[in-house]
């Protein structure tokens with residue numbers, strides 16, 4: 001499947017009917033999701049591989065991995081409503097994904113080949129993003145993860161990944177937008193930069 005087609009298919013998936021600001025429940029824009037999945041694909045980390053999507057929400061990354069030929073895909077989220085939408089989205093996309101209701105903290109799963117994730121940025125709950133990174137690196141040798149692009153975040157993530165025994169091999173900056181969806185949003189759309197990371201466990 002061409003990247004553009006993947007982007008369009010992911011963009012069309014249903015969103016959460018009542019997103020929670022505390023859980024930072026915004027969807028990854030189709031182009032960003034496709035960008036992360038193609039980065040993973042270019043390293044041979046999707047096709048035929050065991051893939052986890054941590055904080056899968058309504059399933060864009062998990063479904064995208066399945067559409068690109070992953071061997072098995074498991075999406076994990078703490079919110080049942082998000083998983084209900086994800087399940088319907090997967091059915092409509094014609095792919096199989098196992099959906100798990102669990103908190104990433106304390107999550108116990110067998111190891112996989114690859115983790116793809118767009119964790120909360122840690123704006124509402126400080127450190128939430130780092131918990132996802134740590135869990136991702138515990139579960140798989142390769143982690144593809146989306147984080148807010150700020151100089152402080154960049155150096156913090158590199159250091160944290162090193163401390164956890166890994167290495168950032170790629171960091172790609174992308175535009176990200178969230179349409180107004182929370183009561184405190186006063187603009188139609190919020191635009192900012194994110195980084196797509198590829199992390200290898202040593």
Ligand SMILES: C[S@@+](CC[C@H](N)C(=O)[O-])C[C@H]1O[C@@H](n2cnc3c(N)ncnc32)[C@H](O)[C@@H]1O
Pocket residue numbers: 023024025026027028033054055056057058059060061076077078079082102103104105117118119120121128
């Ligand atoms: C930024 S959204 C990304 C959603 C989806 N991955 C996507 O790309 O569209 C973050 C997701 O992490 C989930 N989440 C937040 N804290 C969590 C936790 N402790 N354990 C599991 N999921 C969590 C939220 O419910 C939300 O669906």
